[in-house]
Amino acid sequence: MAPSTSGGVQSLQRAFDLLEGLADAGGEASLSELAGTSGLPMPTIHRLIRTLVTLGYVRQHPNRRYALGSRLIRLGENAGRQFGTWARPLLAELVDEVGETANLAVLENDEVVYVAQAPSKHSMRMFTEVGRRLLPHGTGVGKAMLSTMPPNDVRELLRRTGMPAYTPNTFQDADKLLHHLGEIAQRGYALDESEQEIGVRCIAVPVRGTAGPAAISVSGPEGRLTDAVVDRVAPIVQRIAESISETLQSHK
Incomplete structure (x- = not known):
């Protein structure tokens, strides 16, 4: 305190x-x-x-x-929009560098909430509506955020939300997910392997220094986000996540 x-x-x-x-x-x-x-x-x-x-x-x-x-909802929504406003130029920079759609999301009331997006210029691109809410165990940004939390807190969250399957690839076992989150924490980024939507791959990195868990991601068709592309793109996503953290610190 x-x-x-x-x-x-x-x-x-x-x-x-x-x-x-x-x-x-x-x-x-x-x-x-x-x-x-x-x-x-x-x-x-x-x-x-x-x-x-x-x-x-x-x-x-x-x-x-x-x-x-309920009065906190309006405050949270406005704070999220402001966060998204600060981050949007960096998300656009990320799109320019990697060519895929970039998203910013936060964890709010046990749900992933998308607060900003910069779309890819590809005709076939991933689109997630700003304001959309999903459970964190089934998304790349959600797993990136969970990887920064104490395991007991993650277990409690999963107990509250359950682990429904978005696709056959979604994690539905808490122990397996917690082991996976440890690997994410060591690697520094999460991968969504068609866990939220079949045929879509996502690279997500936590944003540090925020009031609550947050993460950015790039997502696209798995045919474009090959393993070789992931190896090249992941460090770029990590660098932009660090830049967003620095931007937040400068606004404090």
Whole structure:
């Protein structure tokens, strides 16, 4: 927890700590669970949560557990669009260098959300609508993001989402996926081998230094993204991911 000051600033910090605690818990927690993770006194938590519920940033379930509220969606969507605005010139640079469609995605409420795209100039190209949501175990960007997370956190996420198959190639076993994520972490990039869409291959790299997990990718027909092309393109995707990280740091 960051150092705090007195008065209203301290209350504001504590309120954000509780929102982040709910996010870390998968979007839902009880007051006692928040007390355990935040270290705040129960009366303080109760007072702050009541205010956040009134404002719509937290909602209370009938079982008296608390969840992230709908007013956060607008904030998240606008933050994602701003992130995409900063990254779009670098995604365009990536397309110029590799010739395939480039995407930027973030992990939000256990889902991959695409926040920016630069399309390929090929007549046959991959198109993912900005704003589209998918589960992370079945996408290259999702696997890249999961590879940066502690294994226990990944298991919990998979328990919450399940592992439905997008194609016959989608990972459906948590142990096998976790082993695969270790290989991704060592290699520095993920491959989607027709796991989200048959005939499509994707190279994805995590973007470091973001508030939450994020990744960029290039995707195209597997006939164009051959093994030789992957070996050439992966370092370029890694370099652009580093440039996006540096751009984010400069906007802080």
